[in-house]
Amino acid sequence: MAEVKLEGVNKRFVDHTALSGISLEIAEGEFFTLLGPSGCGKTTALRLVAGLELADQGRIWIGDRDVTLLAPAQRRVAMVFQNYALYPHMSIAENISYPLRIRKMPKDRIQDKVNSVADKLYLGGLLDRMPSQVSGGQQQRVAVARAMVQDPLVYLFDEPLSNLDARLRLEARRFLKRIQRETGITAIYVTHDQTEAMAMSDRVAVLNDGRLMQVASPEKIYAEPANVFVAGFVGSPPMNLIEGKVEKEGLGSRFFAGEFSVELKDNIPLENGANMTLGIRPEHVFFEPGEGFLRYEALIDDVEQLGSEMIFSLSIGEVVLLSRVWKGHAPNTGERAEIYLDPSAFHVFDDKGNRIPCGSLGISRG
Amino acid sequence: MVSSTIIISRRTSAGFLFPGLVVIGIFMVFPAVWVLYLGLTDESLTGIKSVMPSFVGLGNFIRIFQDRFFYNALRISFIFVAGSGWVGQVALGLFLAVILHNEKSWLKPAINAVTVAAWIIPEVVVAYLWVAFLDHDFGLLNRVLGLFNLEPVNWLYHHALFSIILFNTWRGTAFSMVLFTAAIETIPPSFLETAQVLGASGWRRFKDIILPMIRPVLLTDIILITLWTFNVFTPFLLTQGGPSFKTEILPIYVYRTSFQYFKLGYGAAISTILLLINLGFAIIYLRAQRRSKA
Amino acid sequence: MRGKGRPFILLALALIGIFFLLPMLWLVLTPFSAEPTLAVKVAQPSLNNFHEVAKNRTALIAFKNSIILSAGSMFLVVLFGSLAAYALSRTRFAGRDTILSMLLLFSSVVTGVAAMVPIYTLNSRLHLIDTHIGVILIFTAGFLPTAIFILKDFMDGIPRSYEEAALVDGSSSINLFRHVAFPLARQGLAVIAVLTFVNTWSNFLVPFVLIRSNEKLPIAVAIYQFFTEVGIPRIGVIAAYSLLYTLPVLVIYFWISRRYGFGFFGGIKG
Numbered sequence: 001m002a003e004v005k006l007e008g009v010n011k012r013f014v015d016h017t018a019l020s021g022i023s024l025e026i027a028e029g030e031f032f033t034l035l036g037p038s039g040c041g042k043t044t045a046l047r048l049v050a051g052l053e054l055a056d057q058g059r060i061w062i063g064d065r066d067v068t069l070l071a072p073a074q075r076r077v078a079m080v081f082q083n084y085a086l087y088p089h090m091s092i093a094e095n096i097s098y099p100l101r102i103r104k105m106p107k108d109r110i111q112d113k114v115n116s117v118a119d120k121l122y123l124g125g126l127l128d129r130m131p132s133q134v135s136g137g138q139q140q141r142v143a144v145a146r147a148m149v150q151d152p153l154v155y156l157f158d159e160p161l162s163n164l165d166a167r168l169r170l171e172a173r174r175f176l177k178r179i180q181r182e183t184g185i186t187a188i189y190v191t192h193d194q195t196e197a198m199a200m201s202d203r204v205a206v207l208n209d210g211r212l213m214q215v216a217s218p219e220k221i222y223a224e225p226a227n228v229f230v231a232g233f234v235g236s237p238p239m240n241l242i243e244g245k246v247e248k249e250g251l252g253s254r255f256f257a258g259e260f261s262v263e264l265k266d267n268i269p270l271e272n273g274a275n276m277t278l279g280i281r282p283e284h285v286f287f288e289p290g291e292g293f294l295r296y297e298a299l300i301d302d303v304e305q306l307g308s309e310m311i312f313s314l315s316i317g318e319v320v321l322l323s324r325v326w327k328g329h330a331p332n333t334g335e336r337a338e339i340y341l342d343p344s345a346f347h348v349f350d351d352k353g354n355r356i357p358c359g360s361l362g363i364s365r366g
Numbered sequence: 367m368v369s370s371t372i373i374i375s376r377r378t379s380a381g382f383l384f385p386g387l388v389v390i391g392i393f394m395v396f397p398a399v400w401v402l403y404l405g406l407t408d409e410s411l412t413g414i415k416s417v418m419p420s421f422v423g424l425g426n427f428i429r430i431f432q433d434r435f436f437y438n439a440l441r442i443s444f445i446f447v448a449g450s451g452w453v454g455q456v457a458l459g460l461f462l463a464v465i466l467h468n469e470k471s472w473l474k475p476a477i478n479a480v481t482v483a484a485w486i487i488p489e490v491v492v493a494y495l496w497v498a499f500l501d502h503d504f505g506l507l508n509r510v511l512g513l514f515n516l517e518p519v520n521w522l523y524h525h526a527l528f529s530i531i532l533f534n535t536w537r538g539t540a541f542s543m544v545l546f547t548a549a550i551e552t553i554p555p556s557f558l559e560t561a562q563v564l565g566a567s568g569w570r571r572f573k574d575i576i577l578p579m580i581r582p583v584l585l586t587d588i589i590l591i592t593l594w595t596f597n598v599f600t601p602f603l604l605t606q607g608g609p610s611f612k613t614e615i616l617p618i619y620v621y622r623t624s625f626q627y628f629k630l631g632y633g634a635a636i637s638t639i640l641l642l643i644n645l646g647f648a649i650i651y652l653r654a655q656r657r658s659k660a
Numbered sequence: 661m662r663g664k665g666r667p668f669i670l671l672a673l674a675l676i677g678i679f680f681l682l683p684m685l686w687l688v689l690t691p692f693s694a695e696p697t698l699a700v701k702v703a704q705p706s707l708n709n710f711h712e713v714a715k716n717r718t719a720l721i722a723f724k725n726s727i728i729l730s731a732g733s734m735f736l737v738v739l740f741g742s743l744a745a746y747a748l749s750r751t752r753f754a755g756r757d758t759i760l761s762m763l764l765l766f767s768s769v770v771t772g773v774a775a776m777v778p779i780y781t782l783n784s785r786l787h788l789i790d791t792h793i794g795v796i797l798i799f800t801a802g803f804l805p806t807a808i809f810i811l812k813d814f815m816d817g818i819p820r821s822y823e824e825a826a827l828v829d830g831s832s833s834i835n836l837f838r839h840v841a842f843p844l845a846r847q848g849l850a851v852i853a854v855l856t857f858v859n860t861w862s863n864f865l866v867p868f869v870l871i872r873s874n875e876k877l878p879i880a881v882a883i884y885q886f887f888t889e890v891g892i893p894r895i896g897v898i899a900a901y902s903l904l905y906t907l908p909v910l911v912i913y914f915w916i917s918r919r920y921g922f923g924f925f926g927g928i929k930g
Contacts, residue, residue: 634778636774644770
C-alpha cells in the first residue's frame, strides 16, 4: 500500500478544462472518495492516477515515486471499471489470473493465488464458469478479485456499483469496504452517489467543474460544508438554501428573503446590503417547538409519505423549505402550520457561496 | 404494430416481382446452371462447332485434369490468394486497423484516405497506374530504388507474380481495414484500458483481447477476401497472364481458353469448376454467419 | 498510444502510407504535364492532354457509351428492384427470406470470368452480343439481388398507414406503388442508383467480353485499348482520360461518406 499525492494538477481536453489546480494527499490505507456530479472531473482525476491520461501540469506521486509520466503498467495500480470489463471469452479463473499470466508467474502459484482471492470474495465454485453465466453481483466481485490478485499499491474504483440494482448495491458497498479494510490497501473511489461516498469513505473530496470544493471526512462535509455547492450536493433531501440580503440597522443585523427573516448577531462579517445564503437541513425544520427554536408560519405545499419518514414541502412567502420528519404530527397539504427552525443548525454562506463560520451561530431567536 | 391488412394481392405481388426475377433468372441463374451442360459439349466461338456443337460428355473434364495449364493456374491462384488475400489484404488490413484505432493524429485520416482511394479508383485506371509505377525505365518504384543506389528491376518480367500480389494487396486492403476498424470499435474501451493498467503489452492486448473478440468478423473477412481475390480479373490488365503463364491465375486461364482460343465448351467446363469452388466459399460464409449469430 | 515502440510504429505507418500514395501520384501529375511519360515528374503545367482527349473520337464515343450503360442499368435496377422489393416487403409467403438469401448467394457465386463464359454463349444465342442492352441486362441481373435486399429492408421501415389510407381511397396496386411507395422510398432508391452507377461505371470485364465494335465500347475498355494498342502509347491522353474517368466515382464516394458513412460500400463492391 502507498499514499497518493496530487500536486497542482491541470488537465485540458480539446474543448474544456477537466481539472484545474487539483492538489490532494491521500494517506496510506485510506478509503478516499472523489465525489461530484457528471462532468466534474472525478473520473479524469482517477484516470490521471492510473496513467490512462497524462496531466498537462502538476505532479502525481504514488508512495515516494513520481509517477507523473509513467505508463500505467509501471505504476502498480489496479483499476475496476463500472462495466467490470470481464473478458467474455475467458473463464472466471482466467479473468482473475490474467494479470498473473502476463507476469509469467508459475502456474501453481497462480492457481493458489486465484483460489485464495476467490475464496475471500465468495467466488469459490464459480471459477470454471464464463462471465455471462454468473450474476451481476458476482461479476463485480470477479472484477475486484482481478484487482486484488495484483497486490497493487492503490486500488482505483470507477463507479463500480452503478450497474447493480439498489439492494445489491447496499450489500456490495459493505462488502467492498470490508475487503478494503482487511487488505489495508489505499483505495481511490469515484462516484456521483453521495450516499455511497458518505457510507464508505474515510475522507471525501467533492469536485465541481474541475475544481476541488472540499476535502474532509464525511461527517465534516455533512456538518460543515465549505460552500453552497457542497451543502446542496451532500444530503438527501438536499439542504434548504435560502438566498437573501443582509440589512444592518444600527447595532443589529437581519437576514431578509422576502417574507422570511432572521435576526443575526452583529459579529457577522457581512456588509449592509450584502448577499447571503442561509442554509438549514430538512431534518432541522420541525413542527414541534424546542429549546431556542425560531417559530414561523408556513403553508404546506406537498407531503411525501415514505413510510419511515415524511417529507414536507412548505413555503414561507416565496421561500420554499423542505422538512423531514420521522413521525407524529402531520399537517395536510394546503393547511397553514407552525414550523420551528433550530438556529444552532443554520449554515451561513457569503455572496460567493463560501462558508462563514458562525461560532455559536451569530443568530438569535427572531 | 404489424398490420394484417393485405396491401397488395398475391397476384399483384407476383406481377411486381416478375420483371426483376425474369432478368435475374435469365441472365444470372440460367447461365449458372447451363454452364454445367455447356461443359459437356465442344462448343466453340468460331467454326463449325459454333453452329453445331456436339455432346462430348465428360471429355472436357478429363482433358482439364490432364492439362498442365490447369494445374499451373490452380497453383498460381493459390499463391495469389494466399499472398494477396491472406498475407496481404487481411493481415495488412488488420494491422492498420489495430494500430490506428486509438490514433488521434492526422495519420489516421491520411492513411484512410489513401487506402480507400486505391479501392475506389476504377480497375482499368488502377492497372495502368501500376503499369506506370512498375515500368523499368520510367516507373516511380525504380526511381525510388535509385535513390538508395539500387538497380532498376524489371518487375513485370522478373517478378511478375510478386508484382501482381503487391498490386492486388494495394488495391483491396481498404475493405478489410474498414471492416476491422468497425469491429474493434465495438470493444468497450474499458476492456483494453483494464489490460493496459494491469500491465499487458500492446501485443498481448491484441492477442488476448482484440483477436478473440473480433473472431467472427475475422472469419467473415477471410472468406470474402478469399472469394473476391480468387475471382479477380484485373491482373490480366497488367500481365495478361504472362510472362510465360507465370501469372495466369484461374480467371485468366478461363479467359484465354474461352475467349482467345475460342474453346467455349472447354472453358465452360473450367468455369463449372470455378463456380463450384465459389459455391463452396459461399456456403462456408453462410455457415460462419449462422454460427456467429447463434 | 505511448510507449517505446511508437517511433517504429510511426515509421511503419509512414512507409505504408507512402506505399499507397506513390502509384497514385502519376494520376495527379501526368494529366497536367506538358510532357507526359510513365515517369512521375513535375513538369510544365499544361492542359494539352485534355484537349487531346476532347479531340479524340474514340474517347468521346466511349464516354457516351459509358453513360448509356450506367444510366440504363440504373434505370432497370431502380425500377425492377423497387417493384420487387415492394412486393417482398408487403407480401408474406413461405420461403420469402430463403429466396432472398438464395438470390444473394447466387450473385456472389456467379461472378468473374467463370460466369462470363455461359453468359457470353447465352447472349450470343440471343443476338445480344455487341449491344448495349445486352450489357445492361447482365449488369442489372448481377446487381438486382443486392439492390432488392437493401430496398426491401428500407421499405420494411416505411409505415403501412400511407398505403392503407390510399387503399381506403380506392387506389389500385399500381397507383399504390407509383404514388405512395416509390416516392417514400426515394432515399433508398437514390442510394441504390448511386451504387449501381459506381459498380457499372468501373466495370471492365463484362463490356470487354460482350462488346466487339469500337463504336460501342465504354470508357473502361477504351482505356485498355489505348494502352495496349500498337505503336507509341498516347500517354497524355490516357492520363487525362483516366483522371476524368475517375473523378465521378471519387466525388460520389466523398459525398456518400459524408452523408452515410463508409458502410455502404462494404460488401457491395467486388
